[in-house]
Amino acid sequence: MERRKVDILCVQETRWKGSKARSIGAGFKLFYYGVDSKRNGVGVVLKEEFVRNVLEVKRVSDRVMSLKLEIEGVMLNVVSGYAPQVGCELEEKERFWSELDEVMESIPTGERVVIGADFNGHVGEGNTGDEEVMGKFGVKERNLEGQMVVDFAKRMDMGVVNTYFQKREENRVTYKSGGRRTQVVLPDDWETTAEVIRETGRKMLGVSSGRRKEDKETWWWNEEVQNSIQRKRLAKKKWDMDRTEENRQEYKELQHTVKREGV
Template sequence: MTAIGVDDLQGAGGNWATVGQTSRAGRRVRRQRQKRKGKSVGLRIGTLNVATMTGKGRELADMMERRKVDILCVQETRWKGSKARGIGAGFKLFYYGVDSKRNGVGVALKEEFGRNVLKVKRVSDRVMSLKLEIEGVMLNVVSGYAPQVGCELEEKERFWSELDEVIESIPTGERVVIGADFNGHVGDGNTGDEEVMGRFGVKERNLEGQMVMDFAKRMDMAVVNTYSEKSEEHRVTYKSGGRSTQVDYILCRRGNLKEISDCKVVVGESLARQHRMVVCRMTLMVCKKKRSKIEIEKKTK
């Protein structure tokens, strides 16, 4: 690297004072921009079908801590009841289930976010949602577990109806993130569906995958993990008996897609034998609250 001396700066028509003023002005502009934007809060949000939560509470908490996951939607918990339970390492699991042998959904949170939960809506053993307030921003986290391919059409339609109802009940100005095992393949490529998904699905779409697409279009949502250009191995969320496919997804409102980045499948965890965790980063832009005149007067006095 070539050193720049005083003569070089003067030769360019400048001097030390000018350079210092320019530097200070640049810093001032950057500070003003940051002030206008407000601060941001980064979250790592994921989803995972755990196959069962029995005997896995601490293991799930350790994995979330190790992978730096703040919020995790879980499916097929097979825990009966409607509770919130500490699972260790400062994590709490809100869950709902009606049968200890099948289904069940939940949302696991870091302790600091667990204190911000305003509302828990347990719709069924396939759909539940949490509303959190984070630095003044309302974030709704929905965990879903769609019926498998062999289930009756009536059961599938009931699931989508429940999910529709949850999303429709959330005000449009609030953030929504869905973490779900949809048991469907949205497929590779997005011709005709560019507004709701990216090009990086896996293999061919099936009927259940089309139901995911129809839901995304109805609710103006985007299938987040299809926008990340990864190798197929790092897009696959389910592996069993030589079959590799994508059935676990993260969705958000299309208008908030710019707030989500780095969505990926986590490989190498042994907590779930067949499913892999999908994790993304969400950056919430927090607007600086204006102080009221009363607050200013109190502080002055």
């Protein structure tokens, strides 16, 4: 973090049991959560100067946690996630995605969100049909876990940032074993990554005036808006229980409906 001038870093598979925050030296502090010293565990490392900006820490499970910070008047939510590996049971994978969805749903509209996660999957090369959430520079063919990442990005109107820049494969792969490869979350060139994030943000979100908007109130919600919100919540529960494409599409359409109504 010192060498690459990184102020905030998400870490996974920490394998530290407990729900704590501790200084780890060199002016950095680790917020972490784990229930077993032999498996899983997630954390977020902050430069000490940002520790005072932490407003909230949510430790959901040993696979998902988040920090909310206020930096120069901007609310920033940093989510650290560690998805089950390919060989894990489907129930465990669905539980992880459900927990991640719950964290995202709890973040107020208008706040910034960055997810630093080991999703244990790859979204594949090319982006035909998925241009709105990813670039062309993934690794190999998409697997089931990679499809879950793409589906999540579409549900949340987010982008798979590390697919927008072109790098040599040895710089895109951080783990190799038995012919299997896992794509790296961040490249070794932070300036490249920062520029990709800025450009992706401009394309997906536009450019704001920099003036802060007043927080949204709920007193004006009429019955139609309330019904839309309720339908969206029911669709979310339905999709969590049965992850079919039909249920996913229904939930996605209701998300857009609620956004159009200004909630």
